[in-house]
Amino acid sequence: MKPHATLQEGVDALMRDYDGQVPGASVLVLRDGKPVVRRSYGLADLASATAASPVTNYRLASVSKQFTAASILLLAQDGRLRLDDPVRRWLPTLPDAAAAVTIRHLLTHTSGLVDYEDVMDPASQVQVHDADVLHLLETQDRTYFTPGSDYRYSNSGYALLSLIVERASGQRYARFLHDRIFQPLGMDGTVAYEAGVSEVAHRAYGYSFEQGRWQRTDQSTTSAVLGDGGIYSSIDDLARWDAALYDERLLRNESLQAAFTPATKTDDPDVQYGYGWRITGETLWHSGETIGFRNVIVRYPKQHVTVIVLTNRDDPEPYALAKQIAGLALKD
Structure with a gap:
């Protein structure tokens, strides 16, 4: 008991700014598949004073990308698509400039496709969806660079991947995720959230510190795009996801190894990118930043250790915090 108690105390000390009547956080440390720290701090909803808990579902933002990549890999295993398929095989309305872009380029942020956020109507308050991203890109007959020749992080690419999942599977993307990933793994609270279609149980709402106080900033005009960041999940459900990345209950070993193998350098010399995962040495990770949420796995x-930090506030980025927690867990 003593080592875990000491680890818990260390994590509590690191997380003290998230405790109390403020937007909170949930922290999970897994060692050999077992939770050695499973702890929540602060509030999931300030208006109702609802405390955060291990079943609180946070908007994962770009941590969602690993699920989009896994969906593509599942369909590749099914023989429904190939990673070297031209994207226009599945999305033929893309302009000529995208002719050389492949699914693999989308997975690795090497497509050069234009960022959809940069061509949205800045005056519009209407939320865009994945299909709207395609429509925006249909108007952009250009790329930032020759596809495959460089790296530029691309939310556009992951929105298109969700549409490819739909075309190749014949299912809505959210339904595919539910049927092929969340339900089989027992991730019963996890959902690709669609307003008016689905609900988020035990939902955390996002906040930003503005004008001296925490204000709800839960949704933006891009929050409804699913492929690049629209999944809600909890530390308890993500523990089930993490477990499935060690065996073949979901993805075959060759698919997992492909996802976890560096495919491209990034704009950070210490970081490479696989399929939905950043790779630093032997460490696999991904952060997620969106209005009102900051997360990392x-x-x-x-070492068979995983650290997950989910927060419903706009600052700070929790990657450094997660690495400090990992340092305690790996030393413990």
Whole structure:
């Protein structure tokens, strides 16, 4: 008991700014598949004073990308698509400039496709969806660079991947995720959230510190795009996801290895990118930043340790915090 108690105390000290009547956080440390820290702090909803808990579902933002990549890999395993398929095989309305773009380029942020956020109508308050991203890109007969020649992080690419999942599977993207990933793994609270279609149980709402106080900033005009960031999940459900990344209950070993193998350098010399995962040495990780939420998952597969930090506030980024927690867990 003592080592875990000491680890818990260390994590509590690191998380003290999230405790109390403020937007909170949920923290999970897994060692050998077992939770050695499973703890929540602060509030999931300030208006109702609802405390955060291990079943609180936070908007994952770009942590969602690993699920989009896994969906593509599942369909590749099914023989429904190939990673080297031209994207225009599945989305033929894309302009000529996208002719050389492949699914693999989308997975690895090497497509050069224009960022949809940069061509949205800044005056519009209407939320865009994945299909709207395609319509925006249909108007852009250009790329930032020759596809495959460089790296530029691309939310556009992951929105298009969700549409490819729909075309190749014949299912709505949210339904595919439910049927092929969330339900089989027992991730019963996890959902690709669609307003008016689905609900988020135990939902955390996002906040930003503005004009001296926390204000709800839960949704933006891009929050309804699913493929690049629209999944809600909890630390308890993500523990089930993490477990499935160590065996073949979901993805075959060759698919997992492909996802976890560096495919491209990034704009950070210490970081490479696989399929939905950043890779720093032997560490696999991904952060997620969106209005009102900051999250990270950091995996140390050789040590069989994972740290997950989910927060419903706009600041700070929790990657450094997760690495500090990991340092305690790996030393413990």
